[in-house]
Amino acid sequence: MRIGVVSDTHGSIDHTRPAIRMLESLEVEAVLHCGDIGSAAVVELFAAWPTHFVFGNCDYDHADLREAIEGAGQTCHGLFGEIELAGVPIALLHSHDRRRFQEVITGGAYRLVCYGHTHVAAEDRHGETLVLNPGALYRADRHTIAVVELPTVESTLVSV
Numbered sequence: 001m002r003i004g005v006v007s008d009t010h011g012s013i014d015h016t017r018p019a020i021r022m023l024e025s026l027e028v029e030a031v032l033h034c035g036d037i038g039s040a041a042v043v044e045l046f047a048a049w050p051t052h053f054v055f056g057n058c059d060y061d062h063a064d065l066r067e068a069i070e071g072a073g074q075t076c077h078g079l080f081g082e083i084e085l086a087g088v089p090i091a092l093l094h095s096h097d098r099r100r101f102q103e104v105i106t107g108g109a110y111r112l113v114c115y116g117h118t119h120v121a122a123e124d125r126h127g128e129t130l131v132l133n134p135g136a137l138y139r140a141d142r143h144t145i146a147v148v149e150l151p152t153v154e155s156t157l158v159s160v
Helices: 013-025 040-044 062-071 098-106
Strands: 002-006 030-033 051-053 080-085 088-093 112-114 122-126 129-133 144-149 154-159
Touching: 002 013, 013 040, 013 144, 040 062, 051 080, 088 098, 129 144
Parallel strands: 002 030, 030 051, 088 112, 112 129
Antiparallel strands: 002 144, 080 088, 122 129, 144 154
C-alpha cells in the first residue's frame, strides 16, 4: 500500500493543488495530513482518497474544521491520530506538544510516526520506528510531501 503524507497547508489552495497532482501521479491509496490544515477548502482537495486529519497549533476553529472533514467523508482525529494501515500501527500528530511527541516516538507502539509543525522535511529512525515529517506546503523554502510504502515503511520525500 502506498500512502501520501502532507502537512502545514495553512489554508493555501494554490500551494496545495500541486501536491494533489503529485499524489495523483504517485497513485497513493490514502493520505495523512499532519495538521495546520487552515481551511475547509483545503479539506475538499483531498476528496479522491480516504484522508486522515489532525489539528495543528494554527487550526483555531476545531469545530468548523471537524465539520468540514466529516462532511467530506474523511476522518478527523482531533489532536492525535492512531491508525493502522496494511497492518502497520501509525501515529499522526502535529508535534507542537513536544512532551507528547517525545512519548510517541520513544514508546515503541508505532512503526510510523507522522508529524508536522517545523516546516522542515525530516526522516529519522528510532529503533523500529520511522519518524517522518513530510515538510510543509506553505511557508517553506521547499514545498514537499512524503510517500510511504506499507508494510515495509519505506519513505520518499518529494518536492512539489
